[in-house]
Amino acid sequence: MAILIIAEHDNCTLKGATLNTVTAAAQMGQDLHLLVAGSNCQNVADEAASVEGISKVLLADNSVYAHHLAENTAQLISQLGTAYSHILAPATSNGKNILPRVAALLDVGQISDITAVESADTFQRPIYAGNAIATLQSLDNIKVITVRGTAFEAASTGNDAPIENVDLQIESNLSSFVSEEIAQSDRPELTAAKVVISGGRGMGNSESFTLLEQVADKLGGAVGASRAAVDAGFVPNDIQVGQTGKIVAPDLYIAVGISGAIQHLAGMKDSKIIVAINKDEEAPIFSVADYGLVADLFEAVPELEQKL
């Protein structure tokens, strides 16, 4: 049986997390179908058709799927899903929102946020903020799974898979879209960036985050934050790194004015190189840092920016 993968997109472009999910799926089976559910999203379907390993793109292009409302999209996926052995989505806010609803509609469990595939039915996933790794075997006939993007390479492109239209219009009338505020940024996406520089409570205010933005721009990186910095209103919620925020694993992670609580470490400790800049030499962040600099960030970060 084939594997159904749910594409992450904004009706304009296919998001990178989809490519990591395809790689995870390819470790479970051969015949991979990619579902693009959205509105006016032909362009996404064309991009989806170019992903290596995909044998067919399913395109459900209908205004009822425009905002990825869980009530409509989950019904669509569960109706299509009965023909598949696995249903996979990236563990993005969309995937996390929709897929458990799909699982319950199909009366099967979900395995969330997998980081390794041992076989077609056995997977690893972090639990307890990444302080333990569970190996789980699914007993369900349809395996519903979300995939942690940073744990799998991105699939390459260059394919030309056929696109098949799906004529299913499902509208629940239970929920409606009101509005959306999406931050525009020229920097690379946080979860895919090669360099991430994050600030914590020690930054003191939102203005000082421009210091980090300047370093990020010199290194072609993205800016992240700890929960404390988000709660204090220095930066928007969607750049929180951690157990309950974004998971990142860049080549270089620079933690500035962040103490290193386990909930923060859960989101960044798989980074290749970790740098910590903190004035408190006892801060736990130093115990995971490859390079630690005990310094006042307001002196060290401007100097770093200047010398890069």
Added chain:
Amino acid sequence: MKILVAVKRVIDYNAKVRVKADNSDVDLSNTKMAINPFCEIAVEEAVRLKEAGSAQEVVAVSVGPKACQEQIRAALALGADRGIQVETDDNLESLNVAKLLAQVVRDEQPDLIIMGKQAIDSDNNQTGQMLSALLNMPQGTFASEINLQEGEVQVIREIDGGLQTLGLTLPAIITTDLRLNEPRYASLPNIMKAKRKPLAVVTPETLGVELKQHSKLLKVTPPAERSAGILVSSVDELIEKLKNQAKVI
């Protein structure tokens, strides 16, 4: 309006997690337990809605062993009116918890159900969405603001890239994110009062819910350790190391 909140007993977020030597699970013996932080936010939100006059009753439900009555009492101390424990000693998967909660909802008929977006032990982030599916109700997950209106609730959700506002018909299910509110501390008089509030105990059998196993836990292992590196003495040394040793810039 009646609000149902679900609370889970989990390891305290500050406690250290140990994996059992035989790799069968984590070792929670002698570990400090608490109400899951996201569930605490759910209780706080429900109590605030009651205090604002929008809701008349807040019912706290927990699925778990006898010990989870402590967390129900904690919710009652925050201001919930009564509790329901669904007694089970099994460590249930999300879908089974959702099926039990669905039966409680059918019995209680709340207008709004508020629960945490994820439990900090299993980190699954599933139960609210599954419950919504089982009850065919709308879901407002990862909420950072809730506004009740006539026959509808507007939910501002924390999503990738920013915030999204949805309108949901009632009854609806909402899962909380961190920024929804900052829970109060229970006062001593309220902790005492909570001891006398009603707490009913039901079981999967009395609810008539059949549970099914969906996955098998094969093993639990500690994560790969990261060892501390070196301290550098200056920004110059840091840049030199990143360039020549780590080769990441």
